[in-house]
Amino acid sequence: MRKDTSCSHLVQRPHRLPEAPTFALANFFFMSWTDSSVVVVGTVAFDSIKTPFGERARIVGGAGTYIGWSASRLGVGTGLVSVIGEDFQQSELDLMSQAGMALEGIDRPVGGKSFFWAGSYHMDMNGRDTLETELNVLADFNPEIPAAWRGAKYLMLGNIDPNLQASVLDQMTERPELVVLDTMNFWMDIAMEPLKAVIARVDVLTINDEEARQLSGERSLIKAARAILAMGPRYLVIKKGEHGALLFHEEGGKLQYFFCPALPLEDVVDPTGAGDTFAGGFIAHVARTGSTDFETLKQGIVVGSALASFTCEAFGTEGIRAVTREALDARIAEFRRMMDWNGAGVEA
Amino acid sequence: MRKDTSCSHLVQRPHRLPEAPTFALANFFFMSWTDSSVVVVGTVAFDSIKTPFGERARIVGGAGTYIGWSASRLGVGTGLVSVIGEDFQQSELDLMSQAGMALEGIDRPVGGKSFFWAGSYHMDMNGRDTLETELNVLADFNPEIPAAWRGAKYLMLGNIDPNLQASVLDQMTERPELVVLDTMNFWMDIAMEPLKAVIARVDVLTINDEEARQLSGERSLIKAARAILAMGPRYLVIKKGEHGALLFHEEGGKLQYFFCPALPLEDVVDPTGAGDTFAGGFIAHVARTGSTDFETLKQGIVVGSALASFTCEAFGTEGIRAVTREALDARIAEFRRMMDWNGAGVEA
Numbered sequence: 001m002r003k004d005t006s007c008s009h010l011v012q013r014p015h016r017l018p019e020a021p022t023f024a025l026a027n028f029f030f031m032s033w034t035d036s037s038v039v040v041v042g043t044v045a046f047d048s049i050k051t052p053f054g055e056r057a058r059i060v061g062g063a064g065t066y067i068g069w070s071a072s073r074l075g076v077g078t079g080l081v082s083v084i085g086e087d088f089q090q091s092e093l094d095l096m097s098q099a100g101m102a103l104e105g106i107d108r109p110v111g112g113k114s115f116f117w118a119g120s121y122h123m124d125m126n127g128r129d130t131l132e133t134e135l136n137v138l139a140d141f142n143p144e145i146p147a148a149w150r151g152a153k154y155l156m157l158g159n160i161d162p163n164l165q166a167s168v169l170d171q172m173t174e175r176p177e178l179v180v181l182d183t184m185n186f187w188m189d190i191a192m193e194p195l196k197a198v199i200a201r202v203d204v205l206t207i208n209d210e211e212a213r214q215l216s217g218e219r220s221l222i223k224a225a226r227a228i229l230a231m232g233p234r235y236l237v238i239k240k241g242e243h244g245a246l247l248f249h250e251e252g253g254k255l256q257y258f259f260c261p262a263l264p265l266e267d268v269v270d271p272t273g274a275g276d277t278f279a280g281g282f283i284a285h286v287a288r289t290g291s292t293d294f295e296t297l298k299q300g301i302v303v304g305s306a307l308a309s310f311t312c313e314a315f316g317t318e319g320i321r322a323v324t325r326e327a328l329d330a331r332i333a334e335f336r337r338m339m340d341w342n343g344a345g346v347e348a
Numbered sequence: 349m350r351k352d353t354s355c356s357h358l359v360q361r362p363h364r365l366p367e368a369p370t371f372a373l374a375n376f377f378f379m380s381w382t383d384s385s386v387v388v389v390g391t392v393a394f395d396s397i398k399t400p401f402g403e404r405a406r407i408v409g410g411a412g413t414y415i416g417w418s419a420s421r422l423g424v425g426t427g428l429v430s431v432i433g434e435d436f437q438q439s440e441l442d443l444m445s446q447a448g449m450a451l452e453g454i455d456r457p458v459g460g461k462s463f464f465w466a467g468s469y470h471m472d473m474n475g476r477d478t479l480e481t482e483l484n485v486l487a488d489f490n491p492e493i494p495a496a497w498r499g500a501k502y503l504m505l506g507n508i509d510p511n512l513q514a515s516v517l518d519q520m521t522e523r524p525e526l527v528v529l530d531t532m533n534f535w536m537d538i539a540m541e542p543l544k545a546v547i548a549r550v551d552v553l554t555i556n557d558e559e560a561r562q563l564s565g566e567r568s569l570i571k572a573a574r575a576i577l578a579m580g581p582r583y584l585v586i587k588k589g590e591h592g593a594l595l596f597h598e599e600g601g602k603l604q605y606f607f608c609p610a611l612p613l614e615d616v617v618d619p620t621g622a623g624d625t626f627a628g629g630f631i632a633h634v635a636r637t638g639s640t641d642f643e644t645l646k647q648g649i650v651v652g653s654a655l656a657s658f659t660c661e662a663f664g665t666e667g668i669r670a671v672t673r674e675a676l677d678a679r680i681a682e683f684r685r686m687m688d689w690n691g692a693g694v695e696a
Contacts, residue, residue, distance in 0.1 A: 052567075124567065125567070219400075219471075220612070220613065220614055220615055221612045222612045222613060223614060225612075240591065243588065243591040243592070244591070244609065246612065257612060257686055258686060258687075258689065259592075259609040260689075261592065261609065264568070264570045264573075264594065264605060265568065266568055266571060267568055268568070285694075295689070295690050298689040298690070299689060299690070299691070299694050301689075302689060302691070303694060329695040332691070332694055332695055337604075338605055338606060338607050339606075339607060339687050340606075341606065341608075341643070341646040341649075341650060341687075342646070342647070343647070343650070343680070343684050345637075346633075346647050346651060346680055347676075347681070
């Protein structure tokens with residue numbers, strides 16, 4: 001669809017395809033844009049993925065897609081701001097819309113081709129090689145937030161050029177209650193100053209441990225966290241993949257932190273999108289509770305980690321799409337058990 | 349001292365050196381071999397260590413040393429079974445004895461030189477290179493348990509030849525209540541069958557994640573844990589260094605697991621001995637509580653992790669030696685905070 005910033009597009013259209021897997025989505029049907037929806041800026045794209053468990057060609061991927069699907073599992077609607085090509089299937093857009101993603105912020109330029117990434121995971125799953133990247137429509141991506149979304153309370157800035165992330169912030173008519181920014185070493189290498197400028201304007205920064213070290217120049221994660229929080233954000237999330245996630249926060253001059261492990265899985269089939277799934281669950285948990293305090297953000301880390309575990313268990317978005325409330329609750333209970341210990345009497 | 353298996357050596361001798369740092373050890377003075385002491389088989393040796401924070405030449409190290417110091421911080425006595433050279437300082441032995449380590453199981457052959465290891469850590473501390481290894485007296489190490497220790501309830505088998513670990517088990521007159529075995533990939537490469545034979549006879553196996561994969565042939569830690577628990581041990585501890593530790597246990601056919609993160613530190617000055625410190629604290633916690641159930645072992649993982657964090661903060665055994673009860677309690681409280689979240693209302 002063509003981008004249009006008039007309000008008429010904000011009404012949820014009834015994409016009821018008879019072939020849609022409605023059974024799994026029963027709880028989440030037909031949410032439309034609401035006051036607690038999350039604006040998500042991120043890619044909607046195609047991936048070709050090879051892992052020791054098999055391969056898939058040109059399946060639906062992209063950070064925005066994973067974030068949107070993840071939020072939908074918590075019953076939280078999103079407004080996706082992205083760009084796709086004419087090759088992107090309408091049937092996929094219909095499923096996304098049914099799951100609660102508003103798509104009026106997705107541009108589809110005439111004759112354009114969708115962003116495409118092909119990658120291959122190493123046998124041990126601890127690394128991956130990029131085999132191919134076609135920017136296509138992403139090369140000219142200039143995110144424009146539909147007018148009706150510019151007062152959104154929750155904003156997720158996916159991993160794109162920090163100048164574009166800043167331009168999105170500039171478009172908001174009110175400062176959102178929580179802005180989460182994801183980025184990566186690539187932008188630190190080529191655009192450190194614009195990146196630092198936008199980091200100073202957000203509430204939560206999500207990066208991995210090596211990126212935290214690069215951004216801060218500190219080897220110790222404690223020192224890195226202090227330095228990064230001094231750059232502006234109230235919270236820092238350090239994503240460590242199979243080793244879990246750390247949430248840092250400073251209160252009264254004292255550094256607070258919370259650690260959430262990753263769930264050990266029977267099989268990690270395809271970790272693509274796990275970080276985005278995590279981020280989507282994290283911000284959606286904040287949106288559904290309406291609180292941005294440390295305790296709520298800790299919960300968000302656990303909920304996001306639980307959702308990410310489903311993404312790892314299947315190729316592409318298959319895992320996260322199929323998550324029911326019951327499956328998610330059972331998995332959160334597994335996190336609770338895994339982290340639970342009785343400290344009574346342990347100290348002297 | 350020469351090894352002697354008569355009981356006369358089991359009386360704690362009063363090594364009261366005026367220059368000893370008695371202030372820090374006030375709580376732990378002059379424990380002698382008791383019913384709850386832990387027999388520890390492991391090296392007592394010299395290390396030369398280089399890290400980005402500096403270097404130290406020929407400082408006291410060895411798995412047995414770290415395990416003994418760590419247990420002493422919990423007020424738990426140990427009986428060390430090891431071998432040293434004539435070059436090993438009496439003043440060090442005196443300090444160890446004062447801290448609660450019974451040394452009658454340490455052989456000191458005439459003219460022998462102590463085991464020596466030299467290593468250098470990479471800038472990022474995630475790897476290290478061995479620069480030099482001199483086996484010296486360790487080449488002919490044949491651990492002999494003093495007669496009075498052969499009914500010990502708690503036995504820690506440090507990382508040595510699995511055939512020697514088995515011979516120690518053979519010397520015990522009663523099956524201990526808990527036997528913990530540490531090993532490494534080296535023995536999997538050259539002595540897999542003897543290793544599997546001794547693993548089948550112990551209660552707890554401690555290895556790292558790559559070793560768990562090598563031992564089981566499974567990439568997934570969940571599958572690896574199931575396979576290893578099927579080999580005999582009741583518990584499996586997977587040590588992941590800066591990424592924490594996992595405790596696995598099977599109950600009623602269902603795999604249970606507990607995850608304890610590593611404490612993020614201001615500075616990791618020297619991680620040498622952290623794994624041994626962890627193991628020492630773990631088994632000493634079991635010994636001081638007298639219980640070997642899953643809940644107690646979870647606590648042991650936290651206590652061991654807390655003690656290991658002190659070892660990382662200074663060179664060699666400096667960090668663990670200086671730990672007071674107050675410092676340890678404060679650190680355990682930090683683990684509690686780091687792992688604490690309020691799950692109320694998180695599930696649907």
